[in-house]
Amino acid sequence: MTHDAQETTTESAVPERLFDMxxxxxxxxxxxxxxxxxKGVPFEKRLVSxxxxxxxxxxxxxxxxxxxxxxxxxxxxxxxxxxxxxILGPVRERWQVAQELPYPxxxxxxxxxxxxxxxxxxxxxxxLDQATRQGIDPDAAAPAQVGxxxxxxxxxxxxxxxxxxxDLARIPLLIQTGALSLPVAGLLLAAAAERGLSSDxxxxxxxxxxxxxxxxxxxxxxxxxxxxxxxxxxxxWAMTNAPHLRTIMVSSYxxxxxxxSIGQEMGxxxxxxxxxxxxxxxxxxDVNEVAPRMQFACSVGANFFLEVARLRAxxxxxxxxxxxxxxxxxxxxxxxxVRTSAWTKTRYDVYNNMLRATxxxxxxxxxxxxxxxxxxxxxxxxxxxxxSRRIARNLHIILQEECNFFRLIDPPGGSxxxxxxxxxxxxxxxxxxxxxxxxxxxxAALAAGMPQEAIAATRNERFAAIAQRRDVIIGINMYPNxxxxxxxxxxxxxxxxxxxxxADLRHSRDNRSDEACRTALSNLATQRSVAAVLAAVRAGxxxxxxxxxxxxxxxxxxxxxxxxxxxAAEQFEQLRDAADAYTARTGRRPAVFxxxxxxxxxxxxxxxxxxxxxxAGGFAVINNDGFASVEEAANAALAADADxxxxxxxxxxxxxxVPALTHAIKTQRPTTTVILAGYPTDLIDTYRAxxxxxxxxxxxxxxxILARLQxxxxxxx
Numbered sequence: 001m002t003h004d005a006q007e008t009t010t011e012s013a014v015p016e017r018l019f020d021m022x023x024x025x026x027x028x029x030x031x032x033x034x035x036x037x038x039k040g041v042p043f044e045k046r047l048v049s050x051x052x053x054x055x056x057x058x059x060x061x062x063x064x065x066x067x068x069x070x071x072x073x074x075x076x077x078x079x080x081x082x083x084x085x086x087i088l089g090p091v092r093e094r095w096q097v098a099q100e101l102p103y104p105x106x107x108x109x110x111x112x113x114x115x116x117x118x119x120x121x122x123x124x125x126x127x128l129d130q131a132t133r134q135g136i137d138p139d140a141a142a143p144a145q146v147g148x149x150x151x152x153x154x155x156x157x158x159x160x161x162x163x164x165x166x167d168l169a170r171i172p173l174l175i176q177t178g179a180l181s182l183p184v185a186g187l188l189l190a191a192a193a194e195r196g197l198s199s200d201x202x203x204x205x206x207x208x209x210x211x212x213x214x215x216x217x218x219x220x221x222x223x224x225x226x227x228x229x230x231x232x233x234x235x236x237w238a239m240t241n242a243p244h245l246r247t248i249m250v251s252s253y254x255x256x257x258x259x260x261s262i263g264q265e266m267g268x269x270x271x272x273x274x275x276x277x278x279x280x281x282x283x284x285x286d287v288n289e290v291a292p293r294m295q296f297a298c299s300v301g302a303n304f305f306l307e308v309a310r311l312r313a314x315x316x317x318x319x320x321x322x323x324x325x326x327x328x329x330x331x332x333x334x335x336x337x338v339r340t341s342a343w344t345k346t347r348y349d350v351y352n353n354m355l356r357a358t359x360x361x362x363x364x365x366x367x368x369x370x371x372x373x374x375x376x377x378x379x380x381x382x383x384x385x386x387x388s389r390r391i392a393r394n395l396h397i398i399l400q401e402e403c404n405f406f407r408l409i410d411p412p413g414g415s416x417x418x419x420x421x422x423x424x425x426x427x428x429x430x431x432x433x434x435x436x437x438x439x440x441x442x443x444a445a446l447a448a449g450m451p452q453e454a455i456a457a458t459r460n461e462r463f464a465a466i467a468q469r470r471d472v473i474i475g476i477n478m479y480p481n482x483x484x485x486x487x488x489x490x491x492x493x494x495x496x497x498x499x500x501x502x503a504d505l506r507h508s509r510d511n512r513s514d515e516a517c518r519t520a521l522s523n524l525a526t527q528r529s530v531a532a533v534l535a536a537v538r539a540g541x542x543x544x545x546x547x548x549x550x551x552x553x554x555x556x557x558x559x560x561x562x563x564x565x566x567x568a569a570e571q572f573e574q575l576r577d578a579a580d581a582y583t584a585r586t587g588r589r590p591a592v593f594x595x596x597x598x599x600x601x602x603x604x605x606x607x608x609x610x611x612x613x614x615x616a617g618g619f620a621v622i623n624n625d626g627f628a629s630v631e632e633a634a635n636a637a638l639a640a641d642a643d644x645x646x647x648x649x650x651x652x653x654x655x656x657x658v659p660a661l662t663h664a665i666k667t668q669r670p671t672t673t674v675i676l677a678g679y680p681t682d683l684i685d686t687y688r689a690x691x692x693x694x695x696x697x698x699x700x701x702x703x704x705i706l707a708r709l710q711x712x713x714x715x716x717x
Contacts, residue, residue: 027062034059051306052261052458053428061416069423071316076409079323082316082422084368085333089409096371097396098123098174098337103383104147104497106161112389113166120393123204123371125174126151126162133178133213135221135547138501143494152501153184154543155508159191168197172204174337174371176249176297179220179227181208181234183546186533199242205295205337207249208234211272211442215451216254218562222551224443230528230550231276232283235293237530246295246335248276255451256299257342258563259459262310262425267432268451269296270317271442274433277325278441291322291331300364301341302356308412309421310429311336311367317426317433338369345380346569348576349475349484353377354391361395365405366412372396380567382491446560455563466568467703469616476569477702480576480615482589505542512540521549571703572616578716579618589620590715592675593642595633596626597649597657606648606677613696617706618715619644630657634664637672643713646675646696654680659690666691673712 035043047059058065066072071080077087086093097120101112109126127150131141137154138146146152153159177184185206189199210227214220220227235247252260252269260268273294280290296314300307319332340360345353357375364372374392376384384392400406412418432454439445446452465471472478520539524532528550536546567573583589592614596603603626611621622640627633637645645665647658654676662674676687679697687695694705710716 027060027064030060051303052461053263053306053425055306055421055424055428058417061420063416065416066419066423069419071423072414072419079329079332080316080319081333082312083410083413085315085335089368090365090406091409094400094406095365095369095396096123096172096174097121097393098125098371098373099389099393099396100125100127100150100339100373102127102150104129104150104152104492105501106151106153106158109151110162110164110166115386116389116393117166117171119390120397123172123174124166125371125373128153128175128178128184130217132184132543133176134217135178135180135183135544135551137505137542137544138498139505140544141498143498146498146501147492147494152497153187154501154505156187156190156537156540157504157508159187160194162188163191163195168192168195169201173202173245174205174295175207176212176251177206177208179208179210179213180222180230180547180550181206181247182230182528182530182533182550183543185234186530186537186546187543189530190534190537200244202242203244205246205249207247207295209249209251209272211275211446212249212251212254214443214558214560215268215446215563216565219559220557221547223555223557226551226554228279228283232280232285233529235280235285235290238293239289241530246293248280248290248294249297250276250294251297253297253299253339253342254563254565255455256301257565257567258455259343259462259566260455261428261458262301262306263428263432264451264455264458265298266310266314266317266425266429267436268442269298269314270321270429270433271436271445273318274321274437275442277322281325287322287325287327288331291325291327292333292335295335295337297337297339299341299343300338300360300367300369302344302360304359304363305412305418305421306425307360307363308367309418310425311338311364311369312410312412312418312422313426313429315368316422317429336369337371337373338364338367339373340364340375342375342379343566343568345375345377345567346473346476347380347573348486348569349481350377350381350486352475353379357392358395361399362405365399366408368410378487378489381489383489385490443558447558449561452561452563459566462568463571464701467571467701468699469702471568473569473572476572477616478612480612480618482615482618482620508540508542517541517545521545524549525552575617575703575706575710575716578710582715583618590618590644590710590713591620591622591640591642592644592646593622593637593640594624595637595645595647595661596624597630597633597647597653597661598626598628600626602626602650602653603648606650609698610646610648610675610677610696613702614644614646614706616702617710619706619709630660630664633661634668637665638668643671644673644675644709646677648677651678651680654678654687655683658687658692662687662691673709 038046049057071082074082076084076089101109103109129150129152130148131138131145132153138152208231238245238247250269250273252265255265255268315334318334322332340357344356354377361374374395376388376392378388436445439448439450469477516539520536524536594607596607614621665672673693675694676692677696679695
């Protein structure tokens with residue numbers, strides 16, 4: 001055979017595609033094989049999981065699942081923008097590293113910014129404290145409000161300290177001002193102007209979110225109509241004077257942190273955005289002027305593919321809404337800021353929060369976030385230190401430079417699973433949005449308590465799943481570490497801060513002309529314009545004085561039931577807190593003795609289960625290799641001096657062991673609580689009659705049982 005003939009034969013023997021070597025398998029064949037491995041357990045029960053959005057997550061998706069989806073033909077940068085609002089996605093414009101600097105004073109925020117900007121930070125993201133967001137000077141606020149959630153801002157001196165030595169022309173802002181923008185904006189604009197920065201060079205977001213603040217606080221500093229009037233004034237001024245600044249915030253953090261499903265959170269955000277579009281139109285602004293001025297901000301949680309899909313769905317739905325308002329394609333492009341979830345973060349085993357934040361950050365990046373805050377691992381405890389800031393900030397850099405995510409445009413695009421989930425989440429969010437609209441819009445729905453009730457129901461479902469450990473939180477309700485040595489955390493001394501801020505206010509007022517300030521505030525009361533605000537700021541007016549003047553002679557402010565802030569781990573953390581306090585009080589940890597019956601193979605599965613079960617409540621577990629007799633087990637249990645004894649063995653062993661062992665223990669120590677690991681259905685009443693107080697098993701409510709035991713044994717009140 002010639003060389004040419006050999007080469008031809010070899011080439012013809014190689015298949016063109018790898019999959020050509022295998023016989024194609026249909027979904028029906030795959031499912032039949034999967035069901036065979038389940039050995040009679042229903043396919044839907046074991047392999048299909050239901051989310052809190054009522055979406056059924058399938059174990060595998062195929063082309064038929066997305067065959068009829070209308071958005072599949074879209075391209076990045078083109079309506080409906082499901083793949084991205086930018087043609088090249090993050091390739092030409094990376095996501096902004098917008099780490100929150102949540103310190104209570106302007107000096108501390110400035111110091112952190114100066115340290116972090118040369119090390120990867122690209123946006124000055126400054127949360128404001130509760131007093132500032134409500135338009136209250138710190139000396140007039142309750143101490144708990146000052147520094148709560150962010151920086152206290154009240155005077156022009158505060159704004160000067162915030163901007164000291166910062167190159168404002170090169171640093172975009174991300175500041176949510178509360179229900180009103182003008183007081184905060186006036187202070188910051190005046191300070192920046194002193195540093196030579198004209199307003200037309202401002203970048204980023206300096207925006208109010210009246211409905212978001214109403215949902216979070218339950219009230220506003222003014223009527224909603226007055227808030228909208230001032231928001232329109234700020235937006236109109238920025239269109240002319242600060243063309244690169246977004247002025248309207250739609251934040252869904254409050255809904256997420258109250259336990260909402262993705263569909264509920266998105267529905268509330270859409271309804272809020274629609275309310276702002278309508279309000280601005282009523283005040284003479286066009287949708288094509290307003291929509292580009294809007295900044296959406298949402299949290300991304302733990303369910304990776306759902307979270308990727310939700311950002312894609314949000315772009316698509318907002319484009320649909322703006323198009324319905326006759327907005328052009330430019331106006332249909334949503335601007336998305338994302339923060340990793342506060343709901344998912346824990347106070348115990350805190351370094352696990354780094355791992356949680358990593359997964360959430362990847363979902364945000366793959367979903368197409370324009371800017372991103374990655375949670376500091378100690379966020380649930382208090383203020384971040386330099387180390388926790390560095391770890392969170394460097395995660396951005398790793399995702400960009402080592403993982404090369406900035407080179408990818410909609411990386412999950414075309415995935416059968418992600419495309420199907422994008423469509424399903426969009427449907428859920430749209431349905432909840434329409435329900436809010438049927439209630440008269442977001443403000444009316446909040447007044448009626450409709451979103452609050454729906455979110456409370458979802459939150460209760462979440463807590464029930466966590467309590468039963470169907471939803472696992474590592475280090476909390478599963479695999480807790482009772483020997484954990486927690487790092488030092490810095491928390492705010494609100495009383496000390498309140499006193500210091502009150503002194504700052506006195507100094508500021510002592511160094512101004514009261515007559516000039518009164519005159520400027522009088523002019524502001526009649527004009528309510530940005531120019532009048534700036535004049536009052538330069539005359540020495542404080543944030544509280546500006547807010548009171550802008551909201552004077554107003555109709556009553558709305559009152560609604562606020563949405564409470566929660567974290568998924570908080571119930572089990574309360575158990576751990578109680579157990580730790582008991583340990584500090586008594587010198588010993590509350591304990592459970594395991595009465596393991598038989599050889600290791602006989603009791604190990606249930607003794608391991610019981611160990612994790614009780615440790616989740618902060619109980620020390622006294623384990624052993626097993627006992628050969630009831631008498632031996634009873635003697636060891638009594639000698640251990642534990643208030644709780646748990647019997648661990650097999651269902652077959654229990655009839656001969658449980659009554660006798662329970663009797664032996666309770667005869668000597670009647671106050672001992674005896675628990676059985678397992679739930680032998682046919683003998684429950686028999687064992688209860690024999691003295692068994694509780695049963696622990698896979699379907700048990702772990703939290704309820706542990707809380708009950710803590711109260712019974714004096715661990716918790």
